[in-house]
Amino acid sequence: MRMSRLFGHTLREFPNEAETPSHALLLRGGFVDQLMAGVYSFLPLGNRVRLKIERVIREEMDRAGGQEVRLPTLQPIELWEESGRKAGMGDVLFQLRDRKERGLALGPTHEEVVTRLFKDHAQSYRDLPATLYQVNTKFRDEARPRGGLVRVREFTMKDAYSFDADDAGLDASYAAMFEAYRRIFARCGVPTIPVEADSGAIGGKGSQEFIFLTEYGEDTIVFCDSCDYAANTEKAEFVRPPAVAGDPLPTEVVDTPGASSIAELAAFLGIEERQTAKAVFFMATPKSGDPFPVFAVVRGDMEANEVKLANALGGTELRPMVDQELADHGLVAGYASPIGARSHVHVVADLALPEAPNLVAGANEVGRHLRNVNYGRDWQAHTVADIATAQAGFACARCGGTLGMGRGIEMGHVFRLQYVYTDAFDVAVQGADGNPVRPTMGCYGIGVERILSAAVEVNHDDGGIRWPASIAPFDVVMVGIGLDRDEAVREDADRLYEELTAAGLDVLFDDRDERPGVKFNDADLIGVPVRLTVSSRNHGAGVVEVKSREASEAESVARTEVVARVQSIREELLGRLTVGEIERQARAGS
């Protein structure tokens, strides 16, 4: 590609709306353009990177036995009603109507469509196992797009779906995808760590997220400092710090004027926060049935986790109660008590509560609390479950080590869906014994643009982007100096361009009539891994300067050796993108 013809220009200043370094660099380098909130165009440079990421993904999916398909984005709404996810996805699902007023949805994911496809085309156990994948556009009407390309409304996702005859088969398919994911992230130069995750609205049991750790992340992750346990806080198990021990004492009322928060209460009574019970209230909407009020209780030194709570309630939708609802259900904000809660209020207690004697809890009267409240003796929950959020400093449930926390962005997610969709769509194939077999499913997603953003986030410096060699828009950039003043140099540059191209390299030839400084700075900004400088000075000496983007100095290479030298640098750069190396970086980041 001749740069004089490349569509799109670099900006000399950073655009204003960009928050993260990666977003700013992608805009400034002319990779992407924002059309509206959460919707981006890809210019030629950005599109090249996107395609290269997709190439890596396709290679690894194929290696793992996946077969590429193409599923429609335009989907009948009935499919979503059938799976029961029309309600579950809520406003995130883009919906529209055709001219015949038929309800349609723009696919936010493709479990429904692929399950239906499988049902129509798989006939017997001989069709198992099968892993189908695609790289396609997804649409999600996010409540708040943010972070440049991180949370958007239209994006590219590689999604794969496995169908197996039994658990062992699913385990094997899952493991194959898991390994493929490690290789994909490594090859794209994006350090990720796998963490235990909640499976959310997709359904199913057992899932892991591949998290890219960054301060700009929107997920909170905990990891153990002594074993390899890592989990999203939506899921993370932990050992609760011990309670203050003691025999149960008689309950007594105590005046606590103005102490409506745990911190105020503990300070007022001169006790520790872990000696109190904290109450949080939600309205729960089950998948079927009427909404009901929920009274969640955690020990005062912990926070209730909404996702864990929803799971403990069998996957209901939760929202915080409003003041009126608190009053309607006989609850006094700041002083609510699990003792004597009205019977229709569903009380959920965290695991810590049965183990914690003599807590201070609300008296259900403004300005009063109860001392020495004991679980079992004074009150009981409908449900006792892990509903508290892990915190840094808590102990690891696996090994007792200390948990640390970090922020991250989900790059990929692998799920064991099991029978969620094959049940919903009543899928069965004929087994070897003639009886029907219900396939068990897995699903596996990767955000292409998120990889692109993360790759920039970890690979940039003051000069601009330093693309991993595997996904750079070009393999090598040729900076021509003084081409208009020296015909011989111009001709030789053209020849070198042809030689590099013939060698299978993606070459960007900066043939523009610009000053050298402009070209060098643009080359650095765009982030091409290898830069060549062709000039009369070099031409006269029979050399070309070769500089890798990360090197501080260029080397002079004999003109005849240039193509080989570029290829050897490229090989060396690609060679670093191994699972071992990238995962070492990921762990260092945590």
Place this chain on the structure above:
RNA sequence: CGGGGCGUAGCUCAGCCUGGCAGAGCGCUGCGUUUGGGACGCAGAGGCCCGCGGUUCGAAUCCGCGCGCCCCGACCA
């Protein structure tokens, strides 16, 4: 959906408070001089000042109502 900020040239921003010719730098076009890390001169092009309504002799500026974008929160396969 709650809270905050911002909408003026392709980009970064002045101008608005206190109403009176639409501005700067960068970028862009042409010519010339320059040419190894974002040159210089000369001449240019480029604007529904987010939209609609109102006040006023007169609105980028004041008032009202919208819309959009960004950030925090809620939400988030």
